[in-house]
Amino acid sequence: MKKKILILSLILSVIFVMTACGKSSGNASGTQTTLVVGASPVPHAEILRKAAPILKKEGINLDIKVFQDYVLPNKALASKQIDANYFQHIPFLNLYNKQNHTDLVSAGKIHIEPFGIYSKKYKKVSDIKDGATVQISNNKAEQGRILLLLESKGLVKIKPGVDKITATLNDIDNIKHLKFLQPIDPALLPKAYENNAADLFAINTNYALQANLNPKKDALILEGSQSPYANIIAVRKGDENKKAVKELVKVLHSKAIQDFINTKYKGAVLPVSD
Template structure:
């Protein structure tokens, strides 16, 4: 009888230890926190959407919002963030070059087609000679805007120019004598449209959506979905293979998330294919 009691005691103790280990393991898994910096719209919204999915994977996702295009990379380099989500590769390459940093892409998630908006004309073909085109100071976007204008036959570009590095100095012909102004912060572009301060105003989709504009309805011209400017999850070099980052990318590029993006933004944000 004593041996039986001892056996039962040992069994219960073993079971208790197993339970404690299991609970401890779950706590350890839940303690994996991933802090990601993002633009409020749509990046932070998309991250919030995948939070429950990541929680099941043992990842506690913390989203920090940024309203500019400079601080998220600075915070990432300073190790205040594990990743950020707001930029495309041409922007990242330009940032790395200017700041001697080595931030890298962990993968693409979606495309935000940049749009041309106007309160003065309904079509690019209606643009009059000498019209003003307002563009942000975000140089990596210049090629995107030039492509839209080129496709509308408002300008031509010099031969051999790469779209991802093109600037307004690469315009070969400008028959309408369009005047380009590009000294504005990207987040201010919707306000310039509201105040009717230019004939054509280029606005990034995230700022357009944030200002209650619908790019597919309100823009008079929209970047094509075949654009090479897909938005990425950016990390410090070497972190792209970390398990938590891999789980984040899996959640963001899952079929369910991509379908949600399509439905949520009605074409203003396009999931990668």
């Protein structure tokens, strides 16, 4: 009887070891970490899906949660529903922290989405008439960005002494007497553009891409690669030093992902290496 029990114990031990070996994959230690990241559908989630197999080899399972707006991803991050998010730039993050008393931080800059001003009415900036209407989003963190673009073409002038990144419509000399319409949700801008509801439209690149607009070809005015509005991986303060987060940023900076961004988006999205 004792002999049978011993044999049975040995068999169960072997089965346990084999099962454990079968579950382990990825890195040398055989452990797996799940990292839940919130992202906008385009291009963020697409880039993360490309990075997922690379991270898998490093023992990190990437769980991508897609969000359709700019509010919920930070709420989910602050409330620990997700581990990180990928949809925003630092000026937006700073404003969110200030307004919501949160302490979210950047773990790394990943890409720039050159912001564009679009128009169905005008083909050249020089054609823009005095008093042209402009539709912008209700995202206050973008106002300075939009005004910088308009200023670059001499349509407005941001007043001296004003921080241009945080500038608002109250901080300009309106050289062309542009009429800024009631701001709307960023996701609605492509539809407003299709309906020709204004003369000029300031549209975020991710929403432009979703609407099959090519910023490089279709934008009347387009931001350059030196923009301070790089999109980031955001985390709760302290988590930027976690191994899985650092590995995520490392993979997103890799040549494989940068080549993917350049090939797929053809200049509409520009990778950042640091």
